[in-house]
Amino acid sequence: MKGVTTLKHSKVPEATIRRLSRYSRCLEELDERGEKVVSSAQLAGKCAVNSAQVRKDLAYFGEFGIRGVGYYVKDLLSDIKRILGSNKEWRMAVIGMGNLGSALLSYKDFLKQHYKIVAAFDIDPPKVIGRVSEKLGKPMEVLHISRIKEVAKDRKIEIGLIATPPSEVQGVADLLVEAGIRGILNFAPAQITVPEGFVVKNVFFTTILDNLAYLLSNYRPPQK
Amino acid sequence: MKGVTTLKHSKVPEATIRRLSRYSRCLEELDERGEKVVSSAQLAGKCAVNSAQVRKDLAYFGEFGIRGVGYYVKDLLSDIKRILGSNKEWRMAVIGMGNLGSALLSYKDFLKQHYKIVAAFDIDPPKVIGRVSEKLGKPMEVLHISRIKEVAKDRKIEIGLIATPPSEVQGVADLLVEAGIRGILNFAPAQITVPEGFVVKNVFFTTILDNLAYLLSNYRPPQK
Protein backbone atom coordinates (compact mmCIF):
# COMPACT_ATOMS: atom_id res chain seq x y z
CA MET A 1 0.00 0.00 0.00
CA LYS A 2 1.69 3.16 -1.22
CA GLY A 3 0.44 6.70 -0.93
CA VAL A 4 -3.15 5.91 -0.18
CA THR A 5 -5.02 9.03 0.86
CA THR A 6 -8.06 7.56 2.53
CA LEU A 7 -8.15 7.31 6.28
CA LYS A 8 -6.98 4.09 7.85
CA HIS A 9 -8.34 4.85 11.30
CA SER A 10 -11.36 7.11 11.26
CA LYS A 11 -10.23 9.59 13.93
CA VAL A 12 -7.33 11.88 13.06
CA PRO A 13 -6.30 14.22 15.90
CA GLU A 14 -6.67 17.86 15.12
CA ALA A 15 -3.07 18.36 16.23
CA THR A 16 -1.99 16.02 13.45
CA ILE A 17 -3.69 18.23 10.87
CA ARG A 18 -2.00 21.32 12.25
CA ARG A 19 1.37 19.57 12.06
CA LEU A 20 0.69 18.45 8.50
CA SER A 21 0.33 22.11 7.63
CA ARG A 22 3.68 22.75 9.28
CA TYR A 23 5.36 19.87 7.47
CA SER A 24 3.98 21.30 4.27
CA ARG A 25 5.71 24.65 4.91
CA CYS A 26 9.01 22.96 5.76
CA LEU A 27 8.86 20.72 2.72
CA GLU A 28 8.31 23.74 0.48
CA GLU A 29 11.48 25.23 1.91
CA LEU A 30 13.41 22.01 1.39
CA ASP A 31 12.11 21.75 -2.15
CA GLU A 32 13.14 25.31 -2.98
CA ARG A 33 16.55 24.52 -1.58
CA GLY A 34 16.76 21.62 -4.04
CA GLU A 35 16.63 18.80 -1.48
CA LYS A 36 15.34 15.59 -3.03
CA VAL A 37 14.98 13.29 -0.04
CA VAL A 38 14.32 13.88 3.65
CA SER A 39 14.17 11.52 6.63
CA SER A 40 11.55 11.76 9.36
CA ALA A 41 14.32 12.77 11.75
CA GLN A 42 15.45 15.67 9.53
CA LEU A 43 11.91 16.89 8.95
CA ALA A 44 11.17 16.55 12.65
CA GLY A 45 14.23 18.61 13.50
CA LYS A 46 13.16 21.38 11.17
CA CYS A 47 9.61 21.41 12.53
CA ALA A 48 10.59 21.00 16.16
CA VAL A 49 8.63 17.81 16.77
CA ASN A 50 9.48 14.19 17.59
CA SER A 51 10.47 12.01 14.62
CA ALA A 52 8.08 9.23 15.63
CA GLN A 53 5.39 11.88 15.61
CA VAL A 54 6.10 12.66 11.97
CA ARG A 55 5.82 9.00 11.03
CA LYS A 56 2.66 8.48 13.11
CA ASP A 57 1.02 11.54 11.61
CA LEU A 58 1.68 10.29 8.11
CA ALA A 59 0.63 6.76 9.02
CA TYR A 60 -2.95 7.95 9.46
CA PHE A 61 -3.12 8.42 5.71
CA GLY A 62 -0.94 5.70 4.22
CA GLU A 63 2.69 4.84 3.58
CA PHE A 64 4.69 7.57 1.91
CA GLY A 65 8.29 6.69 2.70
CA ILE A 66 10.90 4.20 1.62
CA ARG A 67 12.50 2.16 4.39
CA GLY A 68 16.20 2.74 4.70
CA VAL A 69 15.90 5.94 2.65
CA GLY A 70 13.30 8.46 3.76
CA TYR A 71 10.70 10.49 1.86
CA TYR A 72 10.91 12.09 -1.56
CA VAL A 73 10.39 15.78 -0.84
CA LYS A 74 8.24 16.63 -3.87
CA ASP A 75 6.08 13.53 -3.54
CA LEU A 76 5.48 13.95 0.16
CA LEU A 77 4.66 17.62 -0.31
CA SER A 78 2.04 16.93 -2.93
CA ASP A 79 0.64 14.04 -0.90
CA ILE A 80 0.23 16.27 2.15
CA LYS A 81 -1.38 19.00 0.09
CA ARG A 82 -3.82 16.48 -1.30
CA ILE A 83 -4.59 15.21 2.20
CA LEU A 84 -5.21 18.71 3.52
CA GLY A 85 -7.22 19.74 0.50
CA SER A 86 -4.88 22.69 0.07
CA ASN A 87 -4.15 21.73 -3.54
CA LYS A 88 -7.35 23.35 -4.74
CA GLU A 89 -8.56 26.94 -4.75
CA TRP A 90 -10.85 27.89 -1.88
CA ARG A 91 -13.12 30.87 -2.42
CA MET A 92 -14.10 32.92 0.59
CA ALA A 93 -16.38 35.78 1.60
CA VAL A 94 -15.96 38.29 4.43
CA ILE A 95 -19.09 39.22 6.34
CA GLY A 96 -19.00 42.42 8.38
CA MET A 97 -17.03 45.44 7.19
CA GLY A 98 -16.05 47.04 10.47
CA ASN A 99 -12.42 47.44 11.47
CA LEU A 100 -11.86 43.74 11.54
CA GLY A 101 -13.57 42.92 8.27
CA SER A 102 -11.83 45.60 6.29
CA ALA A 103 -8.56 44.58 7.90
CA LEU A 104 -9.14 41.07 6.57
CA LEU A 105 -9.85 42.47 3.11
CA SER A 106 -6.69 44.53 3.04
CA TYR A 107 -4.81 41.53 4.34
CA LYS A 108 -5.99 39.32 1.56
CA ASP A 109 -2.96 39.63 -0.68
CA PHE A 110 -0.93 38.17 2.13
CA LEU A 111 -2.85 34.89 2.08
CA LYS A 112 -1.53 31.94 0.17
CA GLN A 113 -2.64 32.01 -3.44
CA HIS A 114 -5.22 29.32 -3.17
CA TYR A 115 -7.26 31.04 -0.45
CA LYS A 116 -9.11 33.85 -2.20
CA ILE A 117 -11.49 36.44 -0.85
CA VAL A 118 -14.02 36.94 -3.64
CA ALA A 119 -16.84 38.82 -1.91
CA ALA A 120 -17.55 41.22 0.95
CA PHE A 121 -20.86 41.71 2.74
CA ASP A 122 -22.31 44.09 5.29
CA ILE A 123 -25.72 45.00 6.66
CA ASP A 124 -25.25 48.56 5.47
CA PRO A 125 -22.99 48.72 2.41
CA PRO A 126 -23.45 52.46 1.63
CA LYS A 127 -22.15 53.35 5.06
CA VAL A 128 -18.95 51.38 4.73
CA ILE A 129 -18.18 51.50 1.05
CA GLY A 130 -16.16 54.69 1.30
CA ARG A 131 -13.99 53.57 4.15
CA VAL A 132 -13.37 50.15 2.71
CA SER A 133 -12.51 51.19 -0.82
CA GLU A 134 -10.12 53.85 0.43
CA LYS A 135 -8.15 51.11 2.13
CA LEU A 136 -7.73 49.06 -1.00
CA GLY A 137 -5.83 49.52 -4.21
CA LYS A 138 -8.57 48.13 -6.37
CA PRO A 139 -11.76 48.39 -4.36
CA MET A 140 -14.03 45.41 -3.87
CA GLU A 141 -17.73 46.10 -3.96
CA VAL A 142 -19.43 45.59 -0.63
CA LEU A 143 -22.77 43.86 -1.04
CA HIS A 144 -25.81 43.77 1.20
CA ILE A 145 -25.92 40.68 3.38
CA SER A 146 -29.31 39.72 1.95
CA ARG A 147 -27.65 38.84 -1.37
CA ILE A 148 -25.40 36.23 0.17
CA LYS A 149 -27.28 33.15 -1.02
CA GLU A 150 -27.39 34.31 -4.61
CA VAL A 151 -23.76 35.47 -4.64
CA ALA A 152 -22.50 32.35 -2.86
CA LYS A 153 -23.78 30.30 -5.76
CA ASP A 154 -22.48 32.64 -8.49
CA ARG A 155 -19.01 32.97 -7.05
CA LYS A 156 -18.73 29.42 -5.71
CA ILE A 157 -18.04 30.53 -2.16
CA GLU A 158 -17.16 27.71 0.22
CA ILE A 159 -15.83 29.53 3.28
CA GLY A 160 -17.23 32.51 5.18
CA LEU A 161 -15.13 34.76 7.41
CA ILE A 162 -17.34 36.25 10.11
CA ALA A 163 -16.18 39.66 11.28
CA THR A 164 -19.35 41.17 12.70
CA PRO A 165 -19.99 42.22 16.30
CA PRO A 166 -20.38 39.17 18.56
CA SER A 167 -24.12 39.69 18.96
CA GLU A 168 -24.68 39.12 15.22
CA VAL A 169 -22.54 36.02 14.89
CA GLN A 170 -25.15 33.31 15.19
CA GLY A 171 -27.51 35.11 12.84
CA VAL A 172 -24.82 35.42 10.19
CA ALA A 173 -23.85 31.79 10.67
CA ASP A 174 -27.47 30.80 10.03
CA LEU A 175 -27.41 32.76 6.78
CA LEU A 176 -24.19 31.07 5.71
CA VAL A 177 -25.68 27.67 6.45
CA GLU A 178 -28.75 28.54 4.42
CA ALA A 179 -26.51 29.65 1.58
CA GLY A 180 -24.77 26.28 1.66
CA ILE A 181 -21.42 27.72 2.74
CA ARG A 182 -20.04 24.82 4.73
CA GLY A 183 -16.89 26.35 6.21
CA ILE A 184 -16.92 29.19 8.73
CA LEU A 185 -13.96 31.03 10.18
CA ASN A 186 -15.28 33.11 13.05
CA PHE A 187 -13.33 36.09 14.36
CA ALA A 188 -15.98 37.50 16.68
CA PRO A 189 -15.76 36.14 20.23
CA ALA A 190 -19.06 34.29 20.48
CA GLN A 191 -19.87 30.61 20.23
CA ILE A 192 -21.62 29.32 17.10
CA THR A 193 -23.69 26.20 16.57
CA VAL A 194 -24.23 24.80 13.09
CA PRO A 195 -25.85 21.63 11.73
CA GLU A 196 -23.98 18.41 11.05
CA GLY A 197 -21.76 18.72 8.01
CA PHE A 198 -20.80 22.35 8.60
CA VAL A 199 -17.46 23.30 10.09
CA VAL A 200 -16.59 26.21 12.36
CA LYS A 201 -13.13 27.35 13.41
CA ASN A 202 -12.69 30.26 15.78
CA VAL A 203 -9.91 32.83 15.88
CA PHE A 204 -10.37 34.89 19.02
CA PHE A 205 -7.58 37.41 19.43
CA THR A 206 -8.60 38.18 22.95
CA THR A 207 -8.25 34.54 23.94
CA ILE A 208 -4.78 34.37 22.43
CA LEU A 209 -3.73 37.58 24.13
CA ASP A 210 -5.20 36.38 27.44
CA ASN A 211 -3.07 33.30 27.01
CA LEU A 212 0.05 35.38 26.48
CA ALA A 213 -0.88 37.58 29.43
CA TYR A 214 -1.24 34.51 31.63
CA LEU A 215 2.15 33.14 30.64
CA LEU A 216 3.83 36.52 31.10
CA SER A 217 2.19 37.06 34.49
CA ASN A 218 2.98 33.62 35.82
CA TYR A 219 6.49 33.03 34.63
CA ARG A 220 8.77 32.13 37.49
CA PRO A 221 12.45 32.63 36.72
CA PRO A 222 14.47 29.41 37.17
CA GLN A 223 15.92 29.19 40.68
CA LYS A 224 19.43 30.41 39.69
CA MET B 1 -8.61 27.98 51.47
CA LYS B 2 -10.68 30.47 49.54
CA GLY B 3 -9.78 32.27 46.35
CA VAL B 4 -6.09 31.59 46.44
CA THR B 5 -4.49 32.54 43.15
CA THR B 6 -1.22 30.70 43.33
CA LEU B 7 -0.89 27.37 41.58
CA LYS B 8 -1.65 24.24 43.54
CA HIS B 9 -0.20 21.86 40.96
CA SER B 10 2.57 23.32 38.89
CA LYS B 11 1.33 22.31 35.44
CA VAL B 12 -1.79 23.96 34.13
CA PRO B 13 -2.90 22.68 30.72
CA GLU B 14 -2.94 25.29 28.03
CA ALA B 15 -6.49 24.24 27.21
CA THR B 16 -7.49 25.25 30.72
CA ILE B 17 -6.18 28.76 30.14
CA ARG B 18 -8.10 29.04 26.89
CA ARG B 19 -11.28 27.96 28.64
CA LEU B 20 -10.70 30.44 31.45
CA SER B 21 -10.77 33.12 28.80
CA ARG B 22 -14.05 31.72 27.56
CA TYR B 23 -15.55 31.58 31.06
CA SER B 24 -14.50 35.17 31.46
CA ARG B 25 -16.53 36.19 28.39
CA CYS B 26 -19.58 34.25 29.56
CA LEU B 27 -19.37 35.67 33.06
CA GLU B 28 -19.27 39.20 31.66
CA GLU B 29 -22.48 38.46 29.82
CA LEU B 30 -24.11 37.01 32.91
CA ASP B 31 -22.98 39.99 34.94
CA GLU B 32 -24.42 42.46 32.43
CA ARG B 33 -27.66 40.51 32.55
CA GLY B 34 -27.70 41.04 36.29
CA GLU B 35 -27.12 37.42 37.32
CA LYS B 36 -25.61 37.20 40.79
CA VAL B 37 -24.85 33.49 41.13
CA VAL B 38 -24.05 30.76 38.63
CA SER B 39 -23.49 27.00 39.01
CA SER B 40 -20.77 25.09 37.21
CA ALA B 41 -23.50 23.34 35.23
CA GLN B 42 -25.03 26.62 34.03
CA LEU B 43 -21.67 28.10 33.12
CA ALA B 44 -20.69 24.88 31.39
CA GLY B 45 -23.89 24.93 29.37
CA LYS B 46 -23.23 28.48 28.21
CA CYS B 47 -19.62 27.69 27.28
CA ALA B 48 -20.36 24.30 25.73
CA VAL B 49 -18.06 22.31 28.02
CA ASN B 50 -18.51 19.64 30.69
CA SER B 51 -19.43 20.91 34.15
CA ALA B 52 -16.74 18.84 35.85
CA GLN B 53 -14.31 20.52 33.47
CA VAL B 54 -15.30 23.92 34.79
CA ARG B 55 -14.72 22.83 38.36
CA LYS B 56 -11.41 21.11 37.53
CA ASP B 57 -10.16 24.15 35.64
CA LEU B 58 -10.88 26.40 38.61
CA ALA B 59 -9.43 23.86 41.05
CA TYR B 60 -5.97 24.48 39.60
CA PHE B 61 -6.06 27.91 41.18
CA GLY B 62 -8.04 27.51 44.38
CA GLU B 63 -11.59 27.24 45.66
CA PHE B 64 -13.94 29.86 44.35
CA GLY B 65 -17.39 28.38 44.86
CA ILE B 66 -19.80 27.70 47.69
CA ARG B 67 -21.05 24.13 48.01
CA GLY B 68 -24.74 23.80 47.53
CA VAL B 69 -24.89 27.26 45.93
CA GLY B 70 -22.48 27.92 43.08
CA TYR B 71 -20.21 30.85 42.25
CA TYR B 72 -20.77 34.57 42.71
CA VAL B 73 -20.59 35.95 39.18
CA LYS B 74 -18.73 39.16 39.96
CA ASP B 75 -16.24 37.50 42.28
CA LEU B 76 -15.47 34.63 39.92
CA LEU B 77 -15.06 37.04 37.03
CA SER B 78 -12.54 39.15 38.85
CA ASP B 79 -10.73 36.08 40.15
CA ILE B 80 -10.39 34.70 36.63
CA LYS B 81 -9.19 38.05 35.33
CA ARG B 82 -6.59 38.16 38.04
CA ILE B 83 -5.49 34.61 37.23
CA LEU B 84 -5.16 35.39 33.53
CA GLY B 85 -3.45 38.71 34.14
CA SER B 86 -6.11 40.36 32.02
CA ASN B 87 -6.97 42.83 34.77
CA LYS B 88 -4.02 45.03 33.84
CA GLU B 89 -3.24 47.05 30.73
CA TRP B 90 -0.91 45.39 28.26
CA ARG B 91 0.99 47.64 25.88
CA MET B 92 1.92 46.26 22.49
CA ALA B 93 3.93 47.14 19.40
CA VAL B 94 3.40 46.01 15.82
CA ILE B 95 6.52 45.22 13.82
CA GLY B 96 6.19 45.15 10.04
CA MET B 97 3.84 47.51 8.25
CA GLY B 98 2.89 45.46 5.21
CA ASN B 99 -0.70 44.42 4.57
CA LEU B 100 -0.85 42.37 7.70
CA GLY B 101 0.76 44.91 10.03
CA SER B 102 -1.40 47.78 8.89
CA ALA B 103 -4.43 45.52 9.12
CA LEU B 104 -3.54 44.90 12.75
CA LEU B 105 -3.21 48.62 13.35
CA SER B 106 -6.57 49.42 11.82
CA TYR B 107 -8.03 46.54 13.80
CA LYS B 108 -6.77 47.89 17.07
CA ASP B 109 -9.98 49.58 18.18
CA PHE B 110 -11.63 46.21 18.03
CA LEU B 111 -9.39 44.78 20.74
CA LYS B 112 -10.48 44.72 24.33
CA GLN B 113 -9.61 47.95 26.11
CA HIS B 114 -6.72 46.60 28.09
CA TYR B 115 -4.73 45.41 25.07
CA LYS B 116 -3.31 48.55 23.48
CA ILE B 117 -1.14 49.01 20.43
CA VAL B 118 1.11 51.92 21.34
CA ALA B 119 3.83 51.76 18.66
CA ALA B 120 4.44 50.67 15.08
CA PHE B 121 7.78 49.77 13.49
CA ASP B 122 9.10 49.00 10.04
CA ILE B 123 12.45 48.70 8.35
CA ASP B 124 11.51 51.51 5.98
CA PRO B 125 9.06 53.95 7.62
CA PRO B 126 9.02 56.60 4.86
CA LYS B 127 7.86 54.02 2.36
CA VAL B 128 4.88 52.91 4.39
CA ILE B 129 3.88 56.01 6.30
CA GLY B 130 1.52 57.24 3.61
CA ARG B 131 -0.33 54.00 3.17
CA VAL B 132 -0.65 53.36 6.87
CA SER B 133 -1.83 56.78 7.93
CA GLU B 134 -4.41 56.87 5.18
CA LYS B 135 -5.95 53.79 6.69
CA LEU B 136 -6.36 55.29 10.12
CA GLY B 137 -8.51 58.01 11.58
CA LYS B 138 -5.73 59.42 13.69
CA PRO B 139 -2.46 58.25 12.18
CA MET B 140 0.16 56.54 14.29
CA GLU B 141 3.74 57.38 13.54
CA VAL B 142 5.71 54.47 12.09
CA LEU B 143 9.20 54.30 13.56
CA HIS B 144 12.36 52.69 12.26
CA ILE B 145 12.94 49.26 13.73
CA SER B 146 16.33 50.34 15.09
CA ARG B 147 14.58 52.50 17.67
CA ILE B 148 12.74 49.60 19.22
CA LYS B 149 14.86 49.20 22.34
CA GLU B 150 14.61 52.86 23.25
CA VAL B 151 10.89 53.10 22.50
CA ALA B 152 10.09 49.82 24.28
CA LYS B 153 11.41 51.35 27.48
CA ASP B 154 9.70 54.73 27.01
CA ARG B 155 6.31 53.29 26.19
CA LYS B 156 6.52 50.28 28.50
CA ILE B 157 5.91 47.78 25.72
CA GLU B 158 5.52 44.19 26.91
CA ILE B 159 4.17 42.42 23.84
CA GLY B 160 5.35 42.50 20.22
CA LEU B 161 3.16 41.56 17.27
CA ILE B 162 5.35 40.30 14.45
CA ALA B 163 3.89 40.95 11.02
CA THR B 164 6.96 40.87 8.80
CA PRO B 165 7.70 38.44 5.97
CA PRO B 166 8.57 34.97 7.33
CA SER B 167 12.25 35.35 6.46
CA GLU B 168 12.62 38.27 8.88
CA VAL B 169 10.81 36.70 11.80
CA GLN B 170 13.74 35.33 13.77
CA GLY B 171 15.73 38.53 13.36
CA VAL B 172 12.85 40.63 14.65
CA ALA B 173 12.32 38.21 17.53
CA ASP B 174 15.98 38.65 18.49
CA LEU B 175 15.51 42.43 18.55
CA LEU B 176 12.42 42.08 20.75
CA VAL B 177 14.33 39.85 23.14
CA GLU B 178 17.16 42.36 23.29
CA ALA B 179 14.64 45.12 23.99
CA GLY B 180 13.29 43.07 26.90
CA ILE B 181 9.88 42.55 25.32
CA ARG B 182 8.95 39.18 26.80
CA GLY B 183 5.76 38.38 24.91
CA ILE B 184 5.61 37.73 21.18
CA LEU B 185 2.57 37.13 19.03
CA ASN B 186 3.85 35.93 15.68
CA PHE B 187 1.66 36.16 12.59
CA ALA B 188 4.27 35.22 9.99
CA PRO B 189 4.41 31.48 9.29
CA ALA B 190 7.91 30.67 10.53
CA GLN B 191 9.10 29.04 13.73
CA ILE B 192 10.78 31.22 16.36
CA THR B 193 13.15 30.29 19.15
CA VAL B 194 13.62 32.56 22.15
CA PRO B 195 15.50 32.26 25.45
CA GLU B 196 13.94 30.95 28.67
CA GLY B 197 11.52 33.44 30.13
CA PHE B 198 10.20 34.71 26.81
CA VAL B 199 6.89 33.57 25.42
CA VAL B 200 5.86 33.06 21.79
CA LYS B 201 2.36 32.39 20.49
CA ASN B 202 1.74 31.85 16.80
CA VAL B 203 -1.29 32.80 14.75
CA PHE B 204 -0.87 31.28 11.31
CA PHE B 205 -3.88 31.96 9.13
CA THR B 206 -2.73 29.48 6.55
CA THR B 207 -2.63 26.71 9.14
CA ILE B 208 -6.14 27.52 10.30
CA LEU B 209 -7.43 27.64 6.74
CA ASP B 210 -5.64 24.38 5.92
CA ASN B 211 -7.45 22.91 8.87
CA LEU B 212 -10.80 24.10 7.58
CA ALA B 213 -9.95 22.86 4.10
CA TYR B 214 -9.13 19.44 5.50
CA LEU B 215 -12.40 19.19 7.39
CA LEU B 216 -14.40 20.38 4.38
CA SER B 217 -12.61 17.98 2.05
CA ASN B 218 -12.96 14.97 4.29
CA TYR B 219 -16.46 15.30 5.62
CA ARG B 220 -18.47 12.19 4.97
CA PRO B 221 -22.22 12.71 5.17
CA PRO B 222 -23.86 10.44 7.78
CA GLN B 223 -25.04 7.17 6.22
CA LYS B 224 -28.71 8.30 5.86
Added chain:
DNA sequence: GGATGTGAAGTCGTTCACAGCT
Protein backbone atom coordinates in the same frame (compact mmCIF):
# COMPACT_ATOMS: atom_id res chain seq x y z
C1' DG C 1 -30.94 19.28 49.45
C1' DG C 2 -27.77 20.67 46.35
C1' DA C 3 -23.56 22.07 44.16
C1' DT C 4 -18.65 22.05 44.91
C1' DG C 5 -14.08 19.83 44.98
C1' DT C 6 -11.54 15.72 43.90
C1' DG C 7 -9.72 10.77 43.63
C1' DA C 8 -10.35 7.30 40.25
C1' DA C 9 -11.48 5.76 35.71
C1' DG C 10 -11.47 6.55 31.06
C1' DT C 11 -10.03 8.55 26.74
C1' DC C 12 -6.93 10.53 23.72
C1' DG C 13 -2.43 11.81 22.02
C1' DT C 14 2.65 11.25 22.22
C1' DT C 15 6.90 8.73 22.66
C1' DC C 16 9.45 4.50 22.81
C1' DA C 17 11.50 0.68 20.82
C1' DC C 18 11.91 -2.64 17.54
C1' DA C 19 10.24 -5.63 13.72
C1' DG C 20 10.19 -5.35 8.86
C1' DC C 21 11.56 -3.56 4.30
C1' DT C 22 14.73 -1.73 0.88
Added chain:
DNA sequence: AGCTGTGAACGACTTCACATCC
Protein backbone atom coordinates in the same frame (compact mmCIF):
# COMPACT_ATOMS: atom_id res chain seq x y z
C1' DA D 1 23.02 -0.95 7.53
C1' DG D 2 19.45 2.37 7.82
C1' DC D 3 14.97 4.33 8.15
C1' DT D 4 10.16 3.50 7.98
C1' DG D 5 5.86 1.79 10.03
C1' DT D 6 3.63 0.32 14.24
C1' DG D 7 2.27 -2.25 18.63
C1' DA D 8 2.97 -1.22 23.29
C1' DA D 9 4.13 1.90 27.10
C1' DC D 10 3.56 6.21 28.71
C1' DG D 11 1.69 10.63 29.84
C1' DA D 12 -1.79 14.19 29.68
C1' DC D 13 -6.30 15.78 29.66
C1' DT D 14 -11.27 14.83 30.36
C1' DT D 15 -15.17 12.76 32.47
C1' DC D 16 -17.29 10.21 36.05
C1' DA D 17 -19.01 9.62 40.50
C1' DC D 18 -19.24 10.57 45.08
C1' DA D 19 -17.61 12.33 49.62
C1' DT D 20 -17.73 16.85 51.48
C1' DC D 21 -19.46 20.93 53.01
C1' DC D 22 -22.74 25.07 52.90
